[in-house]
Amino acid sequence: MTVYWFMMAWVILFGILAQVSARKVCVGEYLGEEVYESRVHLFVAVVTFAVIVFFAGARSYVADTTAYIKMFNDYPLFQNAHDVIFDSSAREPGFRLFSILIKTYISDNYTVWLSIIAVISGICVMVPLYKYSCNFGVSAFLFMASCQFTWMFNGMRQFLVAAIIFSCTGLILKNKTLLYIIIVCILSTIHKSAFILIPMYFVAQGEPWNKRTLLFIGCIVLAMLFTSKFTNLLTDVVEQTDYATSVEEFRNTDDGTSIIRILVESIPIILAFIYRNRIKGKLTPIVKLSINMSLIASGLYVISKIASSGILLGRLPIYFSMYNLILLPWLLRNIFDKKEKDLVYYIMIICYFFFFYYQMEIAWGGLEYASKILNVKY
Structure with a gap:
């Protein structure tokens, strides 16, 4: 845990510096007046995320990293890779091609490969937060404290x-x-579960709590009412996807996403619903999208609990839950007055610290970290 606590401290420190040095930009109008939000400087945003990218790229062992490293080492060079790239029995041709090109034309060192993937992932998370978050420091903190950062160490594909x-x-x-x-x-060639993004794209369009989102909520209610049939249907579907090889392994041991995780990830959408009348006139396009995405994420977490499939279906919400990193800071800024806001921020920070400790130390039994290049092991 030493590495992860260091990362947390780094993100908090530079997240604070990012907000202190942030500039004000106009993001729209409300009641005839221009509305301004803080936007951080790009350099400080990059530095804030740099520590996560660095340790993700330098790792030699964290959860499934060993399997990924073996896979990379077994890949042939591009000139001899025709059979590997076009192997119809394998499910990730895009990822294999991407990895083989790196091994052939950049480096056959797995640390370079892991670092490239970490850089791409880190930048792709940082940029939307830099562009759209009204409080980048809080968003970066939430990325760490909600343990979403661990995806860069386990489940990187x-x-x-x-x-x-x-x-x-x-x-x-x-x-x-x-x-x-x-x-x-194109991304589905890296991970087939990406296809879920297509129908959910249409669910997420438009105003919050519109007919499409209400229909999605209705589907969740039906799933609760017909749990056994729904579970069997999902199992049949999952067995045809990228998770097929894992279904049997987890069928008898996976009891679904934890209630605590569901609660933590649902806080933004719960606040957005409770205070929907207070924020109605202040909604910007990115906030509307974030509310709908947050609803989808919470719904999928509930479904994964119903289907007792936290390891399989419980991985799907990551496509949508990152919008909570934008939504929650905005809600805290726009729902509460100054006196309430300070108290709510303190409560939020304390609660997320507790969740970070619970998830890392208790739920996961202390997530190990090892790096040969750094000569560290925790």
Whole structure:
């Protein structure tokens, strides 16, 4: 845990510096007056995320890293890779091609490979927060304290897809539907679960609590009412996807996403619903999108609990839950007055610290970290 606590301290320190040095920009109008929000300087934003990228790239062992390293070392060079790239029995041709090109033309050192993926993932998370978050420091803190950062250490292939699509937020805001779908289809060659982004793209469009989002809520209610049939349906679907090889392994041991995780990830959408009348006239396009994405994330977490599939279906919400990093700071800024706001910020920080400790130390039993290049092991 030493490495992760160091990362937390770094993110908090530079997150604070980012906000202190932030500039004010106009993001729209409310009641005839211009509304200004803080936007940090790009350099400080990069430095804030640099520590996560550095340790993610330098790792030799964290959870599934060993399997990824073995896979990379077994890949042939591009000249001899035809059978590997076009192997119909494998499910990630895009990821294999990407990795083989790195090994052939950049370096056959797995640390370089992991670092490139970490840089891409880190930048793709940082840029939307830099562009859209009204409080980058809080967003960066939430990325650490909610343990979403651990995806860069465990589950990096799916998170690479999630981060890239998160960086394409502007395409959703500009209604670039065709381009968005093309990108999703390309990313599905890295991780097939990306296809869920296509139907959810249409659910997330428009005003919060519109007919499409209410229909999505209705589907969740039906899933609760018909739990056993729904679970069997999901199992049949998942067995045909990228998770197929893991279904049998986890069928008898996975009891679904934890209630604590569901609660933590649902806080933003719960606040948005409770105070929907107070924020109604203040909603910007990015906030509307973030509310809808947060609703989808919470719904999928609930479904994963119903289906007792935290390891399989519980991984899907990462495509949507990163919008909570934008939504929660905005809600805290726009719901509460100054006296309430200070108290709520303190409560939020304390609660997320407790969650970080619980998730890392208790739920995961202390997430190990080892790096040969840094000569450290914790």
